[in-house]
Amino acid sequence: MASSMWKLCRLNLNGNIGFFSCGQVRSGHHLRGRPPGVARSLDQVLAEKNYKDPAIHFRVDIGLPPPVHSRSKRLEERLRVFKEQRKNPALEKLARKKQLFIDLEETRKEWMKTVGPNHIKNISDHYGVYEHLFGDAYFYNRVPLSVTYDKDDGKIPVCYGNIIKPIETSKKPCVTYECEDNTFWSLILTNPDGHFTESDSEYIHWFVGNIPGNAIEKGETLIEYLQPFPPKGTGYHRLIFVLYKQEKELDFSSFKREGLCLDLSQRTFSTYNFYKNNKDDLTPAGLAFFQTDWDPSLKKFYHDVLDMKEPIFEYDFPPPHIRKQEWFPLRKPFNLYLDKYRDPKQINKEFLMRKMKNVHPFKEPPPPVPYPNAEYFEGYIPTWLKLEMRKSKLKWGRINDIE
Structure with a gap:
């Protein structure tokens, strides 16, 4: 046959037809590389990589001689x-x-x-x-x-x-x-x-x-x-x-x-x-x-x-990968999807303004709604917007991260 991974048919005890192959298969996936019995272990690879010739690499005591004690x-x-x-x-x-x-x-x-x-x-x-x-x-x-x-x-x-x-x-x-x-x-x-x-x-x-x-x-x-x-x-x-x-x-x-x-x-x-x-x-x-x-x-x-600017070392993380924007993203929240392509500073500003809307230096904030999930929404409101309104009333989500 042209392929080296050929399959044979066999009849199970229950009368069902099963297949098996002569290739290396484990749980339906082909093994990559050499089989476990032939491949070298990690310890063997590291020992070979870090090998040092004892005739060249050996430690020498350069200190004072030890005191003589009985x-x-x-x-x-x-x-x-x-x-x-x-x-x-x-x-x-x-x-x-x-x-x-x-x-x-x-x-x-x-x-x-x-x-x-x-x-x-x-x-x-x-x-x-x-x-x-x-x-x-x-x-x-x-x-x-x-x-x-x-x-x-x-x-x-x-x-x-x-x-x-x-x-x-x-x-x-x-x-x-x-x-x-x-x-x-x-x-x-x-x-x-x-x-x-x-x-x-x-x-x-x-x-x-x-x-x-x-x-x-x-x-x-x-x-x-x-x-x-x-x-x-x-x-x-x-x-x-x-x-x-x-x-x-x-x-x-x-x-x-x-x-x-x-x-x-x-x-x-x-x-x-x-x-x-x-x-x-x-x-x-x-x-x-x-x-x-x-x-x-x-x-x-x-x-x-030292009369110098203080050096600070930080790990520079690569920016997160954001795939190209789609016209009709399926099964993705509308607002969260669009926020990926917006400036994070602008998003934080909007949340901060929303949080500071009811803050007054001389007046107490309005009391919270006693049963926020029982409130009725008038007219047609998209599902994603309903969820955002519920989160705002329950004080869930990113608005709590803005100080």
Whole structure:
């Protein structure tokens, strides 16, 4: 036969004549593409598309080496402390009465000595911090950073992805860490999500180099602190603090910016290139980051500080498709059909005028009709107009959307 989809007749048990075909048919529709047993699954297609050669693409630890600890001695120490606490009746009494308090600062220090760096690395990977700053490289948080912003009723800590509003970050944060006195450090605050013109670049918000020990105020301020300014409509931005350990005192004169440096083009930065050019003398050691998004305080910041028009990003929806107007549209309400081809502003104006018709500054509006559906219509009135009159009396429809 000429067609490959030929049908055969067969007789059912009930005596009815049925048809079946040798082609791929499911519920009366022909299958497109390969059958399920031959076609690849979505996971297989994505795995093939995102495949990376392990000989070329592999992650490298560029951080400080881990401290050397004896696991057996640590476990023995924990067991000894645990036995001593079990023998203490005062602790048992406080725990039974739910009055036993735990020092959170000591708990945090113990966490950072054990599994904390690994947890921080996993969180940073989740937020794409290492990928967007260092590519295939990563590092563990060997030198814990304590970053806090001052607030009227306390301090706001910078953790690992918490949300802080721009109005709360207008002033320079307080950064502390523990280290030896005869060492040099560099601290950088960067935003990989907010560049206006170059999608692969960052804006650097703070750069202090050649810090002796942990005295940041004695370091060389190369770029003054500038608060985050995420534009409206761009979602959350990541502001990342990275602490580098220097092998020696370095010359950062090429990064020096005078004054507050409000020219955003001069704040263009690339962490990847910065580390690549100084990898022999710098080692990333500490990490902290937070997220921030637009708030109303940035309107004044853009106009008064940056002296620029505030950028607003919105999704530009395509206009709705309206088919060509017909002479006799069938089964379509007359008024709603014609409103599709009218100016929406004119339609809203008509509804507003109709709503304001009975509004008087010194008189009360007329009372509503007690039984609007029971009113009799005099003469011939088209069905669509009757429906509109009923909606108006019942206060249904678009008239309620006009404020």
